[in-house]
Amino acid sequence: MFPKALESTIDALRTLPGVGARTAERYALALLTKEPGVSDTIATALSNLHSGVGTCQKTFVFTEPDEEISSHYLDPKRDKQTIVVVSDPLDALAIEKTGEFKGTYHVLGGLLSPIDNITPDDLHIAQLMERIKEDSVAELILATNASVEGESTAMYINRELEETDIKISRLARGIPVGVDIEYTDQITLGRALEHRQVIR
Amino acid sequence: MFPKALESTIDALRTLPGVGARTAERYALALLTKEPGVSDTIATALSNLHSGVGTCQKTFVFTEPDEEISSHYLDPKRDKQTIVVVSDPLDALAIEKTGEFKGTYHVLGGLLSPIDNITPDDLHIAQLMERIKEDSVAELILATNASVEGESTAMYINRELEETDIKISRLARGIPVGVDIEYTDQITLGRALEHRQVIR
Numbered sequence A, B: 001m002f003p004k005a006l007e008s009t010i011d012a013l014r015t016l017p018g019v020g021a022r023t024a025e026r027y028a029l030a031l032l033t034k035e036p037g038v039s040d041t042i043a044t045a046l047s048n049l050h051s052g053v054g055t056c057q058k059t060f061v062f063t064e065p066d067e068e069i070s071s072h073y074l075d076p077k078r079d080k081q082t083i084v085v086v087s088d089p090l091d092a093l094a095i096e097k098t099g100e101f102k103g104t105y106h107v108l109g110g111l112l113s114p115i116d117n118i119t120p121d122d123l124h125i126a127q128l129m130e131r132i133k134e135d136s137v138a139e140l141i142l143a144t145n146a147s148v149e150g151e152s153t154a155m156y157i158n159r160e161l162e163e164t165d166i167k168i169s170r171l172a173r174g175i176p177v178g179v180d181i182e183y184t185d186q187i188t189l190g191r192a193l194e195h196r197q198v199i200r
Helices: A004-013 A021-033 A036-049 A089-097 A125-134 A148-160 A186-194 B004-013 B021-033 B036-049 B089-097 B125-134 B148-160 B186-194
Strands: A079-086 A103-107 A139-142 A167-170 B079-086 B103-107 B139-142 B167-170
Touching (some): A004 A021, A004 B036, A021 A036, A021 B036, A036 B021, A036 B036, A079 A089, A079 A125, A089 A103, A125 A148, A139 A148, A148 A167, B004 B021, B021 B036, B079 B089, B079 B125, B089 B103, B103 B125, B125 B148, B139 B148, B148 B167
Parallel strands (some): A079 A103, A079 A139, B079 B103, B079 B139, B139 B167
16 A cells, blocks of 8 residues: 555655654655645755866855865955854855855865864865965964864964964854753763953 | 755745745755765656656545555455444555455545535445445444544444444454553543443
């Protein structure tokens, strides 16, 4: 009673992250009860996904496929002397959504990880150093995660720029806005105390 | 920094049930990091979904698109005198998966609902009555949900068959297997007590 077309849709949807047999079944059956146009829209979007997304050859953020350098970097209003360094394009998108950053981004394309054999040569670090010279960058915000890899990548870049007088910072760690102190985990609370922000 | 192709994929994925902006984004970005073949597989499956699923003209379960009557009903091993009546094809699939039912199904295509203006004529009730005569059905298991609509649909069919001597039952309600008594909600526990199963 499970037609082949339904089976293959369920199998295909299971490749989405965190989607198991049950969820895939729910998705497939919901689409089946909707008009065919809905499934077709998703199908078309997915077929065009890879060919429709390019990578900026300067900052490595996502671009339209016909752009070599992202319009974001080319925008004269963006401050090219301030760079937020992130591990992947999603992190850049997340920061951009805050609307609080007027500089530019640099996507490393990963994080240093001796276990996974990822060395500085595998990341866009050389290109970062080039940009720093080219655009006479004044400030670098190292926005990598607080994981071992994130911290060591940040430390590596920091060390590489020891001889320069570029201002280097990490994103602030502390209690998230809207979270009560009593519900904050101990590590976060410890960090918030350590990096307490001076009022006067 | 959000290329159009990515935006439209995210928008398209948001039409899946329970998928909001965040999850759609996560799906789209996960597909983007995988090779294009993965997205293409989903795209192909979705394009073929509607054309690849038919409806049995006798039992209204899902069929392969070239079958008028489901192979399930035509199977001589299935008992045509015992029918499980369900609201939609998914319920039939769920019951079939138990492997405990050797009869056939009848999908009503919905439930009676005065509010939504769904009357007996909107459901496959006439076809059920026809099957009952045709196959001289001996037992009907009314497997509709315990909702107001499910109960009243079951009651309606029961009343329609008052003059016959067909055996009619509802699925047992009680404590789910593997759930402790102390964690069972009061309504279920009440029902379990009311419909206690006699041992001796």
